[in-house]
Amino acid sequence: MSPLWQHWHDPPGPCILEIFAGCGRLTSELRRRGFLAFAIDTCLNPNDDLLDGAVEQRIFKLIIERRVLLIWLGMPCTTFSIARRDDGLGPGPLRSDSSPMGLPNLKAADRKKLEIGNRLLFVTIRIIVACLMVKIPFVLENPHSSRCWITPLLQRLLGLQVCQYIHLDFCCFKESWKKPTGLLHAFVNLQSLARTCKGTRNICSESGKRHIALKGRAPDGRFRTLIAQPYPQALVEELTSLFAVQL
Numbered sequence: 001m002s003p004l005w006q007h008w009h010d011p012p013g014p015c016i017l018e019i020f021a022g023c024g025r026l027t028s029e030l031r032r033r034g035f036l037a038f039a040i041d042t043c044l045n046p047n048d049d050l051l052d053g054a055v056e057q058r059i060f061k062l063i064i065e066r067r068v069l070l071i072w073l074g075m076p077c078t079t080f081s082i083a084r085r086d087d088g089l090g091p092g093p094l095r096s097d098s099s100p101m102g103l104p105n106l107k108a109a110d111r112k113k114l115e116i117g118n119r120l121l122f123v124t125i126r127i128i129v130a131c132l133m134v135k136i137p138f139v140l141e142n143p144h145s146s147r148c149w150i151t152p153l154l155q156r157l158l159g160l161q162v163c164q165y166i167h168l169d170f171c172c173f174k175e176s177w178k179k180p181t182g183l184l185h186a187f188v189n190l191q192s193l194a195r196t197c198k199g200t201r202n203i204c205s206e207s208g209k210r211h212i213a214l215k216g217r218a219p220d221g222r223f224r225t226l227i228a229q230p231y232p233q234a235l236v237e238e239l240t241s242l243f244a245v246q247l
Helices: 025-032 053-064 110-133 152-158 234-244
Strands: 015-019 037-040 067-074 138-143 164-171 180-186
Touching: 015 025, 025 037, 025 152, 025 234, 053 067, 053 110, 067 110, 110 138, 110 152, 110 234, 152 164
Parallel strands: 015 037, 015 067, 067 138
Antiparallel strands: 138 180, 164 180
16 A cells, blocks of 8 residues: 555545644545545655645645545644643743734744744635635644634634534543544534543543543653544544545
């Protein structure tokens, strides 16, 4: 089987694109179920940089030519994360609820991170608008608490009647961590995935066990936040089943 990213520039048929794909778990499951699917991420192919205008234009071309069945966007949430706090224990915040596009007077290194985060947001929104124009299904995924959802541009998209937003928790898909997640989508029905944990005192209502906090390192030395990055296998299987019926 070819690499997950190979040949997406000129697919041999209608395809699904997983953009900002990370390890490409969704793409792998889609291929296993018979879809023509491709994963786009610099960690898979350094040439697939969404900040490269040529890469963005290739995606637009596929959208306009209707060679895409669905686009999934797992936009990096790093600069939008509420985990960045001004507590001296880790990286300080780059944004706030009142300034979701960025705080003033940041240091040069933080300003650069903020600018990259904003550019990724803008290209994400441009892709979504292109999908809306030709009525191609799309899904944007980010943490439910991400400040991206309160940026003016995404607020406008959230206000469109055609767009839907659901909140789900990863623990409801057989993971040991809760990880509340939001999905903004259009032209595809994902309502059956809107499952959230009903547990209290950090006890999972699904497993009856305490949620693993996504802090620090696991016993094998890996950061828990990195371990929790891939989508739950149970979630990608349900997503693929929904796409098989609806696309």
